[in-house]
Amino acid sequence: MTMTEPIIFEYRGSRRQPFTPLSEVPANLPEDALRQDQLLMPQVSELQVVRHYTRLSQLNYSIDTNFYPLGSCTMKYNPRICNRLAMLPGFLARHPLAPEEQGQGFMQCLFELQQMLQQVTGMAEVSLTPMAGAQGELAGVAMIRAYHLSRGDGDRRQIIVPDAAHGTNPATATMCGCEVVEVATRPDGDLDLDALRTILGPKTAGIMLTNPSTLGVFERQIEAIAAAVHDVGGLLYYDGANLNAILGKILPVDMGFDVVHVNLHKTFSTPHGGGGPGSGAVGVGERLRPYLPVPIVERRDGAYVWADESDRPQTIGRLSTYMGNAGVLLRAYVYLRMLGDEGMQRVADFATLNANYLMTCLAEADFELAFPERRASHEFIVTLKKVTRDTGVKAMDFAKALLDRGMHAPTTYFPLMVPECLLIEPTETESKQVLDAFVASLVELRELAYSDPQQLTTAPHSTPVRRLDDVRAAKHPDLAWRGAPKPTSK
Amino acid sequence: MTMTEPIIFEYRGSRRQPFTPLSEVPANLPEDALRQDQLLMPQVSELQVVRHYTRLSQLNYSIDTNFYPLGSCTMKYNPRICNRLAMLPGFLARHPLAPEEQGQGFMQCLFELQQMLQQVTGMAEVSLTPMAGAQGELAGVAMIRAYHLSRGDGDRRQIIVPDAAHGTNPATATMCGCEVVEVATRPDGDLDLDALRTILGPKTAGIMLTNPSTLGVFERQIEAIAAAVHDVGGLLYYDGANLNAILGKILPVDMGFDVVHVNLHKTFSTPHGGGGPGSGAVGVGERLRPYLPVPIVERRDGAYVWADESDRPQTIGRLSTYMGNAGVLLRAYVYLRMLGDEGMQRVADFATLNANYLMTCLAEADFELAFPERRASHEFIVTLKKVTRDTGVKAMDFAKALLDRGMHAPTTYFPLMVPECLLIEPTETESKQVLDAFVASLVELRELAYSDPQQLTTAPHSTPVRRLDDVRAAKHPDLAWRGAPKPTSK
Amino acid sequence: MPFIPHTAEDTAAMLARIGVADIERLFDEIPSGLRVNEFDCIGKGLTEAEISRLMHERASADKQPLCFLGAGAYDHYVPAAVWDIATRGEFYSAYTPYQAEASQGTLQVIYEFQSMVTSLTGLDVANASLYDGASAFAEACLMAVRANRKSESRRILVPRTMHPTYRAVAQTILAGQSLELVELPMRDGRTALSALQALATEEFAAVAVQQPNFFGALEPVDELTDWAHGHGGMLIAVANPIALAVLKPPGKWGADGADIACGEGQPLGIPLSAGGPYFGYMASKESIIRQMPGRIVGRTVDLDGNPGFTLTLQAREQHIRRSRATSNICTNQGLMVTAATIYMSLLGADGLRQAALACHANTRALVEGLTELPGITRAFDAPYFHEAVLRLDRPAPELLGALAAQGILGGYDLSADYPELEPALLVCATEARSGGDIQRYLQAAADLLFESGRATG
Amino acid sequence: MPFIPHTAEDTAAMLARIGVADIERLFDEIPSGLRVNEFDCIGKGLTEAEISRLMHERASADKQPLCFLGAGAYDHYVPAAVWDIATRGEFYSAYTPYQAEASQGTLQVIYEFQSMVTSLTGLDVANASLYDGASAFAEACLMAVRANRKSESRRILVPRTMHPTYRAVAQTILAGQSLELVELPMRDGRTALSALQALATEEFAAVAVQQPNFFGALEPVDELTDWAHGHGGMLIAVANPIALAVLKPPGKWGADGADIACGEGQPLGIPLSAGGPYFGYMASKESIIRQMPGRIVGRTVDLDGNPGFTLTLQAREQHIRRSRATSNICTNQGLMVTAATIYMSLLGADGLRQAALACHANTRALVEGLTELPGITRAFDAPYFHEAVLRLDRPAPELLGALAAQGILGGYDLSADYPELEPALLVCATEARSGGDIQRYLQAAADLLFESGRATG
């Protein structure tokens, strides 16, 4: 109900309570190594901190408060029990370098999680160390490179990505020293196989795909694509961001993939936390197994131990200081154990049902689908290009106006090649009631677009702030509080 | 940001997830003992529950979000650590009837808390069992009655309370089978000692006082009052609701009190929880010691054990099924240990400083004080009777308008004999910044009262609901959801 | 300074504004002879880190045995969401919702809670909670005496099968107003219907009955209700709310239903936590609502005609009616009610029913297993819900001690409260006990009994 | 059905609307030959009660020894308010703040965090976090190579005193883009300034330095910074944020200050939690901000001219720039940053300083106590902050094993990473260790050493 809140630094004239057990001690450190200036930090009481951040939290939309159909992001319910159990004192107090024998409970969870992810992807082995999807991609492409290099095939530097690919795919390829080659999508949403064939060749390191793709459709030619890529000596990378759509229904290995990453913070419902932490576990087939990043949990003589560089001499190496985002892994483990096999398939079932239902309702309400002849996977794309042409109201305006209706916006303007697009992913944890309300809102907004477009182009109206000036933000970066509030240009 | 929320029953068409380990089993219970009708309960998913109650929580003002100067209620910061530690699994899992030797950690905390409360009140012994202030009062008056009865003095049935007393005082006297006799307050806020003397006599069981009183002033004649009551054979009951004002500064025993209750949820900062739980520990001097309610923790042979009816044959008995509000007691214990002796006195210091500062600022801003010549204790009274006379805007309107400014209202219309009163208690955990903002708001509202009274009489404007129709609520009680939403009279 | 935000400059500025030299001056109305000289009560304050460590040590010193003890407090599984949400600052740190417009969250929760309680009890109206089960029972007795227009009597007939502490607490609370509790005798662990006639000679205000009773047995509630009504008395039901998911609700007992239902709310998502805080619930027929103690929330409309919630019927309460209030209760158990409301919403009707049936099944498995052992028999034949009394061939502490040594809390020794049953043990296995847990109990008991059988036999 | 709200009627109605007979039909675009026939991966789902029990067992099987181990992750006391608030659903279950108007809470938190990081580091700008300390260091190397306009070199000079895993991770991440890490040798536990000149013959993009370094020792950061700048290189600081409460901030190193600072954020309120999630922080001079990886939040104004927050400078990021982005990072460690921001707010400058000094004092007490024992000496003379290296007269595992038997996690055995130091142990005592804890360590060590002294001597 409080819609704005000062910067914490602006609570002046207050003093924190001392809380460390020792009082000030003489520093006994060389003078020239010490800070001379006063450290600028908030000086506030515990109540002020609690009140400030409690109020700030209330300014957020979140799964716990709002429908959040953000395509490609799988914003489903994050069970509270997963957090509770991952934060048990025994887990929280463990130092990452403590001996393995002191943490067998923790290690067993990770070992079992590795096995589950193996089975759910069909891969030969899994490493849990990548700390988000993008780091999983980096591990995967690095392994593809290592594989080619180990065969003296180091010239294979081309990584093929569809034009609809998520930005992390091409960015990852670059980070791995590869060259990105884009391949086009056909109007029906499948890949242009002919175009792909002309690209493939002796420089092909591999191809990165998600399936279902970021267009919300299942790539039907996946077998042909896999054959074509393998035929020229390339490998297939599976971006698992959309695994929720096919969980337990079809395994990446059966589609021909050699390496996959799984976004545990999407498919396995660990919280997005306002932007992380995530986890991007990678799984590989036999060919890439030697290159998996370390550490990996192994079971030896009935005990769980870390396998490291000495056990895995061909590993691409380490990606994190210790072993990755342990707490995220525990949450995913708890979630998976609660789902069970049936529960996993049910996730795919109902994620798909919800998406197709929503797509049907919107189509019947005369919204234009990007791929009207296709099934939705767990998400689908509406294009507002006609509305925009008729009224000037853009996809972004719809997005902002939805916020006024208490719903988070779908993903906008991604994938890039669909104009004025909304990528809508309801997830399996939302009820029919919520979906129906969403349809009603979109219908109402489209009516408004024709009758009173300004209502949309100036939306949102009821959020803590109105539409923000992004251009000003980038032109005159104000990225840190500098000691006194700046006057705002009213 | 969501300002309204359906009743949880109105989320239809959804199904809860099964969660108990066993599936349906045959009942094996006599048919005529069983429920025949369908139990009407919400049928919703976990996400719907989490979302619904998270949203509802956001509709509340609370210490964690707003300044809350509710007089007589001591709405201070509730340290999060108190909750955290009281909810440690070892404490939560303990069955109240488990053997004492299995809960020595818990018992030790309670034993030490009894001792601390003894010292803080100066009493001879303390029982922690009363579950709120009112139950502490009941215990106290029952002990006074038991004392008189034990001396064959059973005709002493009159309990004297000041006209400014909190409603629980007279209500308690009645519950204990006593007759309530009111004594008037003088214009300076102290008790009318002459009037008291005319009331006192052989029927006097005792007098119930708070000091500082509910008028926000310290009763200066307390010694004379105590002497007068004791002289006629009556006892003095101390309502500890205002102990925050004098913590470690003056002990109830030194004022002459024979029995006291302490509101742990006020003075010792356990949370009010939207209306409880509280704890109203009672302490007594030697005379009343045999009558203390059981159970009480005692230390015998190095172990902590419960003393019960068999150890205390003259006890007034039990007040709760087990031992009172254990979790509240643990929170108070943690809080007290963090304060220490110095911290306790500092509480009184700054609670008093804040109240006197606020009183001074408001007086300087020409607000009329109920007792302008007195110091404030930790609270004080402003009367708006002149504003009301001039403008028709009442204390209640000011209260509602404050809500629009993000501040909770002070207590209104209590004590009953001060017209259009605001009883204001800022507590020690609020900063000068907050107090200054409060003064500014009141000044602004008074200006509005003269310039645009309707703004106040129709306030609040920005809360989740506008002013509610209490008359309708009482005339046509709608106290439970009956299966379908009722149409509202727009 | 713990929890005090003032800087030295703030303090100085504030004192200057007030016009005093130091804070001490603000206490100058206190007779100086009364002031504390040296305050030595708890010693030095601990930091958060220090108290945290201390309490972790204390808590982990406390054992967490496998719990087969009920006797009024039950070890049910509480889903994580319940307390995650109930302890959100906005619920946790709010006051009683006196300013309705700023407290719609708490108020709506209570309204929903009242709705759920009326549904569980089959009665018309419910309040926002009382302290706990025992004190709620005492309040129910007072309410019945006030509400019974047919009788001036202050007698309440209370079965010996009712929780002994409920009776004791009622005694404490009712003594002041001279209510008299008359014991209804028992037979085979239930209220003896045959003994009623003898008691009908004197007038009474109400009959109370607990369902299931203290022994876990099901009482003849229909007969008792009709008999009470037939003799001008009211019927007070004390009922376990989890059991009410499967048992006939008090509002449907006999021809006209119970008049008042109350009981312990702890089973609805409240941890055992050593005895509290729990909460008492209370429901009644609509006709007697103005005699109800405690807070009540109603739905109404606001200035714009939109629905909203507010405390209502406050004329019953101490802050309005003072010495003529229905009760002195003020602060009740709001946070517990919030948790219970979330708990009931999470479980729904099916979940509550499943939990109830699982408790029943587990207790049956335990009782059947134990009664196969030598020296253990059922004390009563009456059907039971999720507790039962076992008669032992030796003092209960002997068995309980052996179980405790294996980390098992084996039940409640009835010898003090019911010497006539000795040696007897009240056992309970909730839905939170697994098959393996029950096996552990059975094995430990068998080991003891066979061992001592060998020793003595 | 876990977490799925559909009733059978809902499902039927939805299928009817779509026009298919069952859900299975919705998968009909998947080549049927590829479909999973039997899915047997984890078995039956557990209820919440069952998994809760399992995880409690696993967690309590894990030991919680008294921790004197640092080596990059530190056991600081975390006030309860930190995670109580960070795990509020509105922070916990929100996505990256792409829709700024619906995410002002998270955005303002990040802005405040960035402010605090610039203050700690003495630099101009900071980002919203990277994965952890090691990967942040790798990103810093890439950033330096991109940002250094004076040199085309891809070489980074990295001291041997830098955390070994940071160097290993950088190796993994930088291999693809052919960056070369050149080791700066050490002397007496610090970077050997004398060795620099030999390295200046070849061009380099940047010099890195860790302060305090892996051994807890203070590096000659001013000299290193000036030397790097003097040779056309940038200076990358890797610094412990708690130490920065008392140590000279990177922005003030040498004449011109470090160009980039990064490091592990874990000490700022993040529990050890077996290795993660932690977060990496990164700050830099304003001039090179367009080379910064990761998200950045800026303050701007809304349509009405009111201040608000939004993600900014996104043209650096993968979702806009794709293959030419500064990094592939997308999801970062938002929730950890929220916790760290609350932690820093609670402590303030004084609290951070006190925590830092208490760590220093405790480690000194430990080191001084241990070096009084026979067979233990300090390995280096250099001043240290809150970690130090001890040289032992026997293999470290012998001492560590004896300590472990007493529930003490005694430090980090350096033999694998630094065979030249063997046998040596890195120890750390944070502010969370009490005097009694330190005594326990000293006593246990003394017992071992004297005992074995007796045995051998």
Ligand SMILES: Cc1ncc(COP(=O)(O)O)c(C=O)c1O
């Ligand atoms: C299709 C796709 N691939 C990859 C990613 C990157 O995953 P992360 O954000 O965990 O790095 C995302 C995340 O949005 C995604 O949607």
Ligand SMILES: Cc1ncc(COP(=O)(O)O)c(C=O)c1O
């Ligand atoms: C002066 C006074 N006395 C007694 C009480 C009753 O305490 P409780 O609400 O804990 O029953 C209160 C509570 O508001 C009070 O302010």
